Amino acid sequence: MEVIEAPKRHIKKRVMEVLDLVGLRSKANREPSQLSGGEQQRIAIARAIVNNPSVIIADEPTGNLDPETSWGIMQLLDEINFRGTTIVMATHNKDIVNTMRKRVIAIERGQIGFKNVFRNGWMSVASIMSIIVSLLILGVFMLLVLNVNSMANQVDSQVEISTYLELNVDENLRNTLEQEISAMPEVSEIRFVSKEEGLKEFRERLGASADNVLSGFDVDNNPLPETIEVEVIEPETVTFVAQKIEALNDKHPEKPIMKVNYGKETVEVLFKFTKLVRNIGFIFVGGLGLMSMFLISNTIRVTILARRREIGIMKLVGATNTFIRWPFFVEGALIGLIGSAITVAVLFFGYSRLMATIGQDVFMQMLNLIPLGDIWLLFGTLLIGLASLLALTLLASLTLQPSDGYAKSSISDIDQQIQQLESKAASAKKEQQKAASNKKEAQHYKNKTNAYLKVVMEQINVDQHLLDEHKKDKQLVVDKKAELDVQYAEAKSLYAQKKQRKAQLNEKEQEKQVLLASYDAKIEESEELTQEQEDVLMQIASKRSALLQEKNKLREQQAAAAAKAKAAAAARAAAAAKAPTKVSSNSSSSTSYSSGNGIFGMPVSGARVSSGFGPRIHPITGEVGLAKTAPGEGLLASVTGTAQQKNDLKKIETAMDLISSNYYKDVDRTKLIDGAINGMMESLGDPYSNYMGQETAAQFEESIEGSFTGIGAEVSSQDGNVVVVSPIKGSPAEKAGIRAKDMIMSVNGESLQGLELNKAVNKIRGPKGSEAKVQVKRAGSSELIEFVIVRADIDLETVYAHMEDNGVGVISITQFSLNTGDRFKEELAKLEKQNMKGLIIDVRNDPGGVLQVVIDIAEQFVPKGKVIVQVEDKNGKKEQSKSNGSGKSYPITVLMNKGSASASEILAGALQQSAGATLVGENSFGKGTVQTSYDKQMGDGSLLKITIAKWLTPNGDWIHEKGIKPDIAVNQPDYFSVAPINKEKLPLKYDSNSTDVKSAQTMLRGLDFKPDRVDGYYDQKTEEAVKAFQKQKGIQATGQIDEKTAESLEAALIERIANPQYDAQLKRAIENVSKDISSAVSKP
Structure with missing residues (x-):
């Protein structure tokens, strides 16, 4: 037997293993004619095992075979059957069939169904x-x-023809009509209805309303005619029968038929x-x-x-x-x-x-x-x-079609497998031929490779020659480098000589300093205190002792005032206002805590930079008095200061002397001092610690008194940039569109970047009625936005209140000034007299203010004993301000946004964590530090404001640079923060693309004109929206945005933003309070 091997198939190995299985490996090389019948059957089974066919048709292994051979063949068939091949065997011996381990189909006619x-x-x-x-x-x-x-047949059968007779038709004529109608083959039944019967049936159909409808009608006054009711056999013939009945009028000159009614339109629709x-x-x-x-x-x-x-x-x-x-x-x-x-x-x-x-x-x-x-x-x-x-x-x-197909497919499968084997054998033969051809080709390539290697060796010799030349060039480079090293050594020697000369100069300078020091020592030795000087110092010490006694007296007065059932806030403010005045002539030091805007350090633009002036109110106890004077401050600094402090001051003085005497231009000593102080404040890296010169401090005093002139925006300094904390409510800045966290880049073409805050504020300020062209950089916008703002007197009314529907009161606080607490109590009392059921406190765009004021307001809502705010100093020591109030029974919601800073955040945190209030709106600004203002110590009207602590919420959270997260987050629509249109780039027209177009599209959408897109492309829909707006405002409908259209568009948008109807945050707050009111009412 010859086995044709195929690559990677191992056919010969498998065949030999199968021949071992059937016990014929020793006869593998014999011809089929040399094998017995049983051996031939086993060869067929071996072939089946190799090919694994679906079906094998086998004879019964009996007849001339001995029992042992028959049993061996059955075992092989059983093995194939177990591997999944179906064995089809014609046999009458069920015992043989039953030896199969797989399922066997046995067909017995008559029962199988x-x-x-x-x-x-x-x-x-x-x-x-x-x-x-x-x-x-x-x-x-x-x-x-x-x-x-x-049911359709039943409906059809209910159709009747009503034949109404004329009045006074005699009985004979009526009987004639009845006979003629009955004689019609389509009619199944007729019924005569007299006038009396018709009135009676009509009255029964009307029921209870019959007396009203038929009032005045009786037997003698009966308007109904006599009627012949006709039923037809087939409903479809009702129209034909009605026509035949109407034709009877032509047969009788009396025209006895008034009308034939069968609801023609209704019946035809019904039949259809x-x-x-x-x-x-x-x-x-x-x-x-x-x-x-x-x-x-x-x-x-x-x-x-x-x-x-x-x-x-x-x-x-x-x-x-x-x-x-x-x-x-x-x-x-x-x-x-x-x-x-x-x-x-x-x-x-x-x-x-x-x-x-x-x-x-x-x-x-x-x-x-x-x-x-x-x-x-x-x-x-x-x-x-x-x-x-x-x-x-x-x-x-x-039944038979699938079986025929299966039988054919089974035989076809076997033929196909044979063809596949023959094809594989032919393929193997071709592979052998191909291998021989490949061998010849490989020899040919080997000869070509040898020739190529010879060429490569020749090229290597050439490359070796080039390498030698390269080595020579490299040696030249090395020689050149040695020459440069010599030159470098000479230069280094010259540098060392120069350094030596510099050291000699330094030694001379040190000798000079030693000499100066010896002069200073001699001067100090010669400056012995005289008796008169000692008397002066004693007087100063005595005066200081008197001031301390006066301070203690003021504290006792404050304690007595607190015991009088919390006098009115106006009385406390008046007493506080007197305190600094009383001690200013005798004191060299006074401080005030500030937080954000006001006592907590409110930075201001155009009018205010800080709120550190006014009454000096302790942020925790509320005491009015003087802060302790630290060593090295005041008049005794030169006597009590340490040697190190003297050296530091002398260093500064020496620097100033050197600049004044050696600078090539004249120097203003005041500017040097202001610059030095500004440098020290900037070195702290704290935007809330700063120095204000005389002019800026005076401006701030003006703002504290209740009004000032400017654009009305609260600002601070961050990384050398002027950043808006919040525009003041109703101010020119707010009306123009300035938003919290806008960065002011320039004013009237002058850059503010890198300027000290007080200098930047001076550039923003100006006379009433003058224009300030302010360029700002806003997050989310790649271009600068320009506003033209007319400076004006800023009204500092800080409290506004009104009543909404459902008993919801709204109090808006623009900042926490000295009189804000009294105004808040007045407005709250008015609302409560109006039977207020819930309260919204709106501190959006409120930059902060006086701490004691916010504590007084919070005490009205925080139950007694609960914490309002905590202050922690640099040593980690905390002081808590606890409420003495009683709280309120009605629900409270605080409305805030990213312009709510400092004292606003104190109020929001206190009411949320200690009074159960709900916060609605946006994340707040995030100002969590405390400042102290020093003005009297400076002695010339200037002021220092220094961060001395941080404040914490009742739960101990520090919200600095994080803000307070609202319980219910609500953002205003996009048009609330849209940038104004740059008037220098007008007109805007069809097929243009710019950020100004995007701003205009946002404004149009906010005004319900629907331009369909807000991506900055001026398409046809945008043009149509502009025309619609122009027509509404009485402007020529050109579809282009000129200066007049842009101004009208911005004015309309500002008007809408000011309308509470479009304030999404306020609406959500009212909804929340109303819900809380309903919940409180529903509780038993």
Whole structure:
């Protein structure tokens, strides 16, 4: 036997292993004619094991073979059968068949049809369920259509013709008309209705309203005519009969018929409708019938295809078509009968229950359904016959086709496998030929490679020569480098000499300093204190002691004032205002705590830089008095200071002397001092610690007194930039569109970057009525935004209140000034007198203010004993301010945004964490530090403001540079923060693209003109929106945005922003308070 090997297939190895299995490896080289019959069978089985076919047709291993050989062959067949190959064997010996370990198909005619139903259990159940579902859907709709058709016939049969007779028609003529109408073949029945009967029937139909409608009508005064009611046999002929009755007037000269009425329009529509219902019903039932047949047929097909292997095997062993078909006839009939019987039973039960339900419901009795007995026998027979016939027909027609195909495919598979083996053998032979060809080609390439290597060696020799030349060049470079190193050494020597000369100069300078120091020492030794000087110092010490006693006296007065049931805030403010005045002439030091805006360090633009002036109120206790003077401050600094402090001061003084004497221009000593102080403050890296010169401090004093002139924006300094904390409510800055956290880059063309804050504020300020062209950089915008703001007097009214619907009061606080607490109490009392049920405190764009004021306001809502705010110094020591108030029973909501800073945040945190208030709006600014203002110590009207601590919420949270997160986050629409249109780039027109177009589109959308896009492209929709706006404002509708249109657009948008109706944050706050009010009312 010759085995044709294929690459990586190991065919020969596998063949030898199989020959070992069948015990014929020793006879592998013999011809088939040299083998016995049993050996040939085993060779065939070995081939089957190698090829693993789907089916093997084998003879019964008996006959001339000895029992041992027969049993061996059976074991091999069993092995193949176990591996998945179907063994088809013609045998009468069931014992042989039963030795097979896999499933064996045994066909016994007559019983298989019933057995298949149970043997193929799930497939039979699926077939029966498919028939049940299909017939159930078909049956339900058949019943529905039959009943609808019956009810349509009933409706049609109710149509009558009313023939109204003229008045005073004699009885003979009337009888003649009745006879003529009755003689018509289409008429089934007529009925005469006299005037009295007609009035009586009409009165019965009217029921309770008959007395009102028929008032004044009786037997003697009866307006109704005599009537002949006509019923027709076929409803469709009613129009024809009515025409024939009308034609009777032509036969009688008296014209006895007044009118023939049968509701022509209604009847025609009714007939069309009932006809349409019948047609649709029958079409629908027909479609469902076809669908049912399709579903059942597909189920039967699946059943047959699932057993096509068995059918194919029966065909292969010689079973006739009749033998194969008969069991499926029985199975199909049985499945159809079961499915249809179950369907009929379900429909019978359901229809019976429906009839019983209709019989119990008065309203449903109007649905006159067909009785069950009239339709059931015919309907059930139809369903059972349909299912059984369909199953029988499909099974009979489909039974043999899959088996024939399977038998053909099995033989075809075997032929195909043989062809594949032959093809593989041919391929292997070609591979061998190709290998020989490849060997020759490899030799050819080897010769070519040798020749190429010879050329490469020659090239290597050339490269070696070039390498030698390169080495020579490299040596030249090394020599050049040595020459440069010599030059570098010479330069280094010159540098060392220069350094030595510098050291000599430094030594001389040190000698000079030593000499100066010796002069200073001699001067100090000569400056002995005289008796007169000692007296002066004693007087100063005595005066200081008197001031301390006065301070203690003021503290006692404050304690007494607190014991008088918390006098009015105005009295406390007046007492506080007197304190600094009283001590200013005798004191060299006074301090004030500040937070953000006001006592907590409110930076201001255009009018205010800090709120550190005014009464000196302790942030925790509320005491009015002087801060302690630290060593080295005041008049005694030169006496009590340490040697190090003296050296530091001398260093500064020396620097100033050197600059004054050596600078090539004249120097203003005051500017040097201000610059030195500014430098020290900037070195802290704290935007809230700064120095204010005399002019800026005076401006701030002006703002504290209640009004000032400027643009009205709170600012601070951050990394050398002027940043808006918040615009003041109602100020020119707010009206122009300045927003919190805008960065002011320039004013009237002068850059503010890198300037000290007080100098930047001076540039922003100006006379009332003058214009300030302010360029700002806003987050989210790549271009600078320019505002033209007219400076004005800024009104510092800080409290506004009004009442909304449902008893919701709103109090807006623009900043916490000295009189804000009193104004808040006044407005709160007014709202409570109006039966306020809930309160909204609006601190949006409130930059902060006086700490004691915010504590006084918070005490009205925070229950007694709970913490309002905490202050922590650099040593970690904390002081708590606790409430002495009693709290409120109504719900409270605090409205805030990113312009709510410092004292606003203190109020929000206190009410949220200690009074249970809800915070609505945006994340706050995030200013959590405390400042002290020093003005008297400076002695010349200037002021220092220094951060000395940080403040914490009642829960101990430090919100610095983080802000307070609202409980309910609500952002205003985009148009609330849109940039104004740059007037220098006008007009804006169709097919342009810019950020100004984007701003205009945002404004138009905010004003409900719907440009369809806000990406900055001026398209046709934008042009149409501009025209619509121009028409509304009485501007020529050009569709282009000129200066007039831009100003009108911005003015309209500012008006809308100011309208509470469009304030999304306020609406949400009112909604939240209203909800809390409702919840409180609903609680017992």
